[in-house]
Amino acid sequence: MDNNGLTAIEIRGLTKYYGKFLAVDDVDFDVGRGEIFGFLGPNGAGKTTTVMMITTFLEPTAGSIRIHDYELPKESIEARTLMGIVPEESNVYTELTAEGNLRFTGKIYRMSRKDRNKRAKELLDIFGLTEKAHTKVQEFSKGMRRRLTVAMALMHNPKILFLDEPISGLDVQSARYIKKLVRDLNKSGVTIFLTTHQIEVANELCHRVAIIDRGRIATIGTPDELKGSIESVQIVEVSFKTPEDSKIPSLSGINGVNHELRSGSIFRLYTDNPTEVIPSVIDFSREHGLSLKSLNTLGSSLEDVFLKITGQEVGLVTGMYGDEKSPIRKRGKGRMGK
Amino acid sequence: MKKVSIWSRTIGALGQAWAIAVKDLRTYYFNPPMVMFGLIMPVLLFFSFSVRRGTELSPQLGIINLSSMILFFTASTAGPVILILERRTRTMDRLMTAPLSMSCLLFGKAMVGLVFAVSVDLIPIIIGITIFKVRIQNPPLLAGAVILSAMSFSALGVWFGSFPVRSVGNVMMPSTLLRWPLLFVSGIFIPLSNLPKWVRVVSYISPLTYAHDAIKHAVTGSGSQSLILDMMILPFFLVLFLLLAIRLYRRVRKLGY
Numbered sequence: 001m002d003n004n005g006l007t008a009i010e011i012r013g014l015t016k017y018y019g020k021f022l023a024v025d026d027v028d029f030d031v032g033r034g035e036i037f038g039f040l041g042p043n044g045a046g047k048t049t050t051v052m053m054i055t056t057f058l059e060p061t062a063g064s065i066r067i068h069d070y071e072l073p074k075e076s077i078e079a080r081t082l083m084g085i086v087p088e089e090s091n092v093y094t095e096l097t098a099e100g101n102l103r104f105t106g107k108i109y110r111m112s113r114k115d116r117n118k119r120a121k122e123l124l125d126i127f128g129l130t131e132k133a134h135t136k137v138q139e140f141s142k143g144m145r146r147r148l149t150v151a152m153a154l155m156h157n158p159k160i161l162f163l164d165e166p167i168s169g170l171d172v173q174s175a176r177y178i179k180k181l182v183r184d185l186n187k188s189g190v191t192i193f194l195t196t197h198q199i200e201v202a203n204e205l206c207h208r209v210a211i212i213d214r215g216r217i218a219t220i221g222t223p224d225e226l227k228g229s230i231e232s233v234q235i236v237e238v239s240f241k242t243p244e245d246s247k248i249p250s251l252s253g254i255n256g257v258n259h260e261l262r263s264g265s266i267f268r269l270y271t272d273n274p275t276e277v278i279p280s281v282i283d284f285s286r287e288h289g290l291s292l293k294s295l296n297t298l299g300s301s302l303e304d305v306f307l308k309i310t311g312q313e314v315g316l317v318t319g320m321y322g323d324e325k326s327p328i329r330k331r332g333k334g335r336m337g338k
Numbered sequence: 339m340k341k342v343s344i345w346s347r348t349i350g351a352l353g354q355a356w357a358i359a360v361k362d363l364r365t366y367y368f369n370p371p372m373v374m375f376g377l378i379m380p381v382l383l384f385f386s387f388s389v390r391r392g393t394e395l396s397p398q399l400g401i402i403n404l405s406s407m408i409l410f411f412t413a414s415t416a417g418p419v420i421l422i423l424e425r426r427t428r429t430m431d432r433l434m435t436a437p438l439s440m441s442c443l444l445f446g447k448a449m450v451g452l453v454f455a456v457s458v459d460l461i462p463i464i465i466g467i468t469i470f471k472v473r474i475q476n477p478p479l480l481a482g483a484v485i486l487s488a489m490s491f492s493a494l495g496v497w498f499g500s501f502p503v504r505s506v507g508n509v510m511m512p513s514t515l516l517r518w519p520l521l522f523v524s525g526i527f528i529p530l531s532n533l534p535k536w537v538r539v540v541s542y543i544s545p546l547t548y549a550h551d552a553i554k555h556a557v558t559g560s561g562s563q564s565l566i567l568d569m570m571i572l573p574f575f576l577v578l579f580l581l582l583a584i585r586l587y588r589r590v591r592k593l594g595y
């Protein structure tokens with residue numbers, strides 16, 4: 001890492017309305033030069049929208065964006081020369097060959113013919129596409145198209161690389177390859193901004209992570225800081241022996257329970273004070289004639305941070321009691337008027 | 339940062355526009371909608387409306403009509419086909435985040451229609467000269483008129499293609515409905531001097547009127563209105579259509595597609 005205190009990306013008050021729908025809501029953050037910065041959030045959180053605004057494709061409704069020393073939108077063209085973009089879906093020209101795609105990219109980034117040819121060869125080699133250099137992309141598999149998309153983003157040697165969901169939908173081998181590539185690029189000084197809905201990706205790759213939910217940044221920190229921030233918060237996991245899960249009433253009314261997630265007969269209760277909650281759970285089950293199957297306390301992982309903030313993801317299904325009990329606020333209308 | 343002169347910046351921008359045009363010509367030349375709306379349609383229209391009147395149509399007038407119709411349809415088809423396909427495959431996002439201005443990008447797109455239309459238009463002109471022995475009074479003027487017309491029609495197509503829709507059909511149908519009537523008011527099927535007064539007024543807002551008349555000047559040595567007017571109005575349309583297209587792209591950038 002070569003973070004000498006300079007910012008690569010500076011975002012203030014960034015906001016985007018699609019018509020009346022608020023997709024990104026007054027977002028602030030900085031990304032340092034040489035950093036791997038992750039934007040973690042569930043689907044529809046506003047990650048892609050944010051990336052599209054920073055990379056000048058989409059016009060923000062409000063807010064300011066700085067890329068190194070360039071102010072958007074005034075200095076968009078200069079800023080674009082610093083950025084390489086790998087969008088969520090591979091967008092390559094299927095009528096052109098792999099090499100044709102790279103050369104065309106070189107041309108619109110104003111590289112000299114000599115540089116274009118040299119760099120295209122180099123990238124075809126790095127991405128294992130040399131044999132397919134003269135094959136039309138039409139015939140490429142999904143993984144190959146992805147690799148070519150990344151290669152095209154690197155054609156002009158960008159200082160900042162944007163990767164929107166780089167790992168999702170890839171096989172294990174390709175995923176490992178992309179992760180290694182991200183680390184290697186970063187070692188060579190490239191700032192990385194990536195989005196993901198997968199906690200593992202953020203945990204493994206990123207120096208710092210912003211958790212975004214419903215268009216707002218919930219928290220920003222290193223993966224360790226984020227885990228630490230909820231150390232005081234504990235989880236009590238309870239499961240019941242019952243023939244019918246739906247008969248079990250909500251446990252969220254128990255004193256000290258901040259938030260409840262349930263999946264069938266398994267409950268996760270988030271609390272600051274497990275010692276208060278555990279006896280109450282036992283009382284509660286006695287009162288309602290339920291028999292306990294298990295009762296555990298769990299420490300925090302990055303997943304817990306994510307879960308706590310967004311109220312969703314793997315394993316546990318939220319919202320069974322309807323939205324008023326779940327932490328998921330209704331989108332849109334409620335937060336429109338600013 | 340190195341200070342770059344306006345001159346070298348312009349050369350650079352033209353290079354980028356040209357790169358886009360070359361890529362598009364390679365990629366979309368034989369695209370089915372392009373062939374259908376850009377090649378087959380003008381030829382069919384020509385034979386069903388112009389030639390039917392048989393004996394009246396001299397080879398000379400045939401060349402003038404057919405070549406201006408081909409220019410009109412071929413050049414204005416490239417824009418919508420290419421722009422909408424690029425938006426649908428999201429390759430347009432690449433161009434819109436590359437270091438070039440929107441005007442440079444759209445100028446590149448307009449050059450596609452130009453090259454496409456001019457190359458197709460050579461066919462009737464060459465057939466006319468070799469087989470029907472048509473004498474061109476002013477060949478350099480013909481070249482100039484063909485290129486200027488193709489440029490402004492191509493820009494018209496770029497404007498059509500800049501409406502924020504996802505399917506080629508959504509733009510092709512309305513734009514075809516808009517283009518057909520122009521054939522009747524622009525001096526092609528009915529000479530300008532035979533038009534009723536109010537239609538003659540409408541003909542002044544059709545770029546096809548000026549293109550057809552300029553080509554007529556070049557082929558026969560005389561036209562229905564001032565040649566200078568023709569040659570001045572055509573570039574005006576080019577600029578107008580490109581400006582309208584750039585305005586629509588501001589909307590695209592707000593909507594996100």
Ligand SMILES: Nc1ncnc2c1ncn2[C@@H]1O[C@H](COP(=O)(O)OP(=O)(O)O)[C@@H](O)[C@H]1O
Pocket residue numbers: 018021023041042043044045046047048049050593594595
């Ligand atoms: N072009 C668009 N027009 C209208 N709504 C959109 C558009 N793009 C995205 N959205 C909406 O904005 C929200 C955020 O989308 P997106 O930024 O793609 O989220 P993410 O990338 O985090 O999954 C979603 O609810 C999505 O439906």
Ligand SMILES: [Mg+2]
Pocket residue numbers: 044047048049088164165
């Ligand atoms: Mg997304």
